[in-house]
Amino acid sequence: MTFSISTTEDGLTRLAIEGELDAVSVSDLRGDLEKLLARQPARVDIDLSRLRMVDSSGVGALVSLYKRVRAQGGSVVVSGLRDQPLAIFRLLRLDRVMVGAEVAPTTPAPKSTTSNN
Amino acid sequence: MQVVSAVGEAFNNIVLHGYEGRDDGTIEMEIRTRPERISIEMRDYGSSFDPTTVPPPDFDSLPESGLGLFIIRSFMNISYAPGRPNVLTLTKTLDTQMPDEVHSDDPTEGAP
Numbered sequence: 666m667t668f669s670i671s672t673t674e675d676g677l678t679r680l681a682i683e684g685e686l687d688a689v690s691v692s693d694l695r696g697d698l699e700k701l702l703a704r705q706p707a708r709v710d711i712d713l714s715r716l717r718m719v720d721s722s723g724v725g726a727l728v729s730l731y732k733r734v735r736a737q738g739g740s741v742v743v744s745g746l747r748d749q750p751l752a753i754f755r756l757l758r759l760d761r762v763m764v765g766a767e768v769a770p771t772t773p774a775p776k777s778t779t780s781n782n
Numbered sequence: 783m784q785v786v787s788a789v790g791e792a793f794n795n796i797v798l799h800g801y802e803g804r805d806d807g808t809i810e811m812e813i814r815t816r817p818e819r820i821s822i823e824m825r826d827y828g829s830s831f832d833p834t835t836v837p838p839p840d841f842d843s844l845p846e847s848g849l850g851l852f853i854i855r856s857f858m859n860i861s862y863a864p865g866r867p868n869v870l871t872l873t874k875t876l877d878t879q880m881p882d883e884v885h886s887d888d889p890t891e892g893a894p
Contacts, residue, residue, distance in 0.1 A: 688794045720790055721850035728846045749783050756856055757849055758841045 666690035670697055676707035680730075683715040686723030698730055705737045711763075714745025719753055731763055784857035788872055789822055791850035800828030800868065810867070821873045830864035 666684040673679075678701060686694070701709070711727065713719075731741045742765040746754055754760045793809065801807035810825040838852055839845040854860060858872040 687790065688798070718786075720787065720794065721847075721853055722794065724849055725846040728844050732844055732846075749787065752783065753787065753853065756853065759844075762844065 666693065668694055668697070670701055672704070672706070678704070678706040678709045679712060680709060681712040681715070683717075685718040686716060686726075687718065687720040688722035691722050691726045694726060698726065702730070702733055702737070705739065706734065707739050709734050709739065709741045711741065711743045712745050713743060713750055714747065716746075716750045717748070719750045724753060724757060724759070727763070728759065785820060785822070785872075785874055788854045788857040788874075789824075791854050792824055792870060792872060795831075795833070795850055795854075796824065796826045796828065796870075799831055800826050802829065804828070818877065819873065819875050821871060824870045824872070825867035826870075827867050830868050832862050832864060833870070834860060834862050 666682065666686050668680065668682045670681075671679050680701070682694070684690070709730070711730075727743070734741050741763060743754070743759075743763045744765050746760070746764060751760075754764065796809055797807070807826065807828055812823040812825075814821045814823075833851050833854065836848070836851055838855075839848045854872065858874045861871045861873075863869045
């Protein structure tokens with residue numbers, strides 16, 4: 666598992682995670698997530714387009730991040746889910762909560778109705 | 783994919799809970815395959831924990847734990863016999879009706 670965190674001047678933080686996020690690798694991420702939270706970001710975009718596998722520990726860390734950012738008044742949007750991670754997010758009903766409308770792989774949304782920005 | 787996820791979760795549960803507080807422990811795995819069925823038996827000598835008695839998580843509260851067991855039970859049939867060893871058996875029948883399968887044909891069904 667590798668990850669990158671970048672922040673823009675307008676408060677947007679981007680977290681990209683690649684590879685396998687599981688009970689072992691998630692410990693590599695936790696310290697940096699704490700630092701991320703300490704900056705109280707207005708918005709965190711989580712790019713999982715290169716995430717190949719996730720387990721419940723990995724999901725738990727992302728849910729924790731989501732809840733804590735929201736508790737600070739910020740927002741979190743997950744994008745790029747596919748394959749196994751997408752199946753897990755759907756199973757755990759997180760796709761309805763954490764995933765941005767732009768990646769919902771169902772009916773394409775009409776232009777004028779679902780802008781979430 | 784479902785079998786890999788379920789077995790991984792079960793393995794982690796044994797390490798994290800069955801062998802909690804220990805640096806070592808044994809997990810024996812026996813995999814049996816037939817054309818229409820795969821069965822994985824996992825035996826451990828740690829604390830007994832019957833996963834079949836745990837209620838499903840409350841998804842409305844965005845739980846951060848208890849998800850692994852739900853993943854296992856959604857993807858495979860499960861049986862458990864406590865003892866020495868504890869024996870956890872995960873079974874998946876392929877391409878036939880699964881009595882407890884969570885169907886994901888339309889995951890947006892019922893979404894608010």
